[in-house]
Amino acid sequence: MAHSCSSSARGPGGPVKHHDTAVSGWVLFEVVAALTLVHTHIFVAGYFLTASLIGADPNRHRASIVVRSAGLVVFMTAHSVLIRWLYAHPPTGVEAADAETGAQLMYFGGNVVDITLIILLLAGWHRSTRPRESP
Numbered sequence: 001m002a003h004s005c006s007s008s009a010r011g012p013g014g015p016v017k018h019h020d021t022a023v024s025g026w027v028l029f030e031v032v033a034a035l036t037l038v039h040t041h042i043f044v045a046g047y048f049l050t051a052s053l054i055g056a057d058p059n060r061h062r063a064s065i066v067v068r069s070a071g072l073v074v075f076m077t078a079h080s081v082l083i084r085w086l087y088a089h090p091p092t093g094v095e096a097a098d099a100e101t102g103a104q105l106m107y108f109g110g111n112v113v114d115i116t117l118i119i120l121l122l123a124g125w126h127r128s129t130r131p132r133e134s135p
Contacts, residue, residue, distance in 0.1 A: 049075060052071070053071065053117060053121055054117065054120045054124055065125045069121065072114075072117060072118065072121065076110075076114050079106075079110055080107075080110075082106075083103050083106045084103075086099055086102065086103045087100055087103035087107075
């Protein structure tokens with residue numbers, strides 16, 4: 001879970017699988033415990049993705065900037081595909097207008113998060129490669 005490639009690949013996979021099932025509308029909107037569990041899972045997956053990309057903790061085995069950048073691009077692409085899928089094919093039990101509104105919120109909110117992750121990733125890379133000052 002600590003590697004950016006595995007986190008990037010797993011991140012959007014769960015929501016795609018979840019929203020593509022026939023029971024997703026019933027489970028999410030009828031069972032509050034399931035709704036809480038799904039949202040908790042999505043939050044934790046996002047936390048692991050963020051920590052693997054830009055984590056502040058020292059990590060001797062952290063992937064290179066190229067690998068982490070590629071993982072971020074893969075994740076952003078998969079997330080964008082999921083959003084477009086939800087916009088075009090609302091989950092069972094969700095009105096088309098509600099699905100469009102939710103997809104637009106995910107799209108624009110996701111862009112803000114993506115830009116923030118890109119800035120933090122590149123800032124960390126810049127910080128790690130700048131020349132050290134002599135005492």
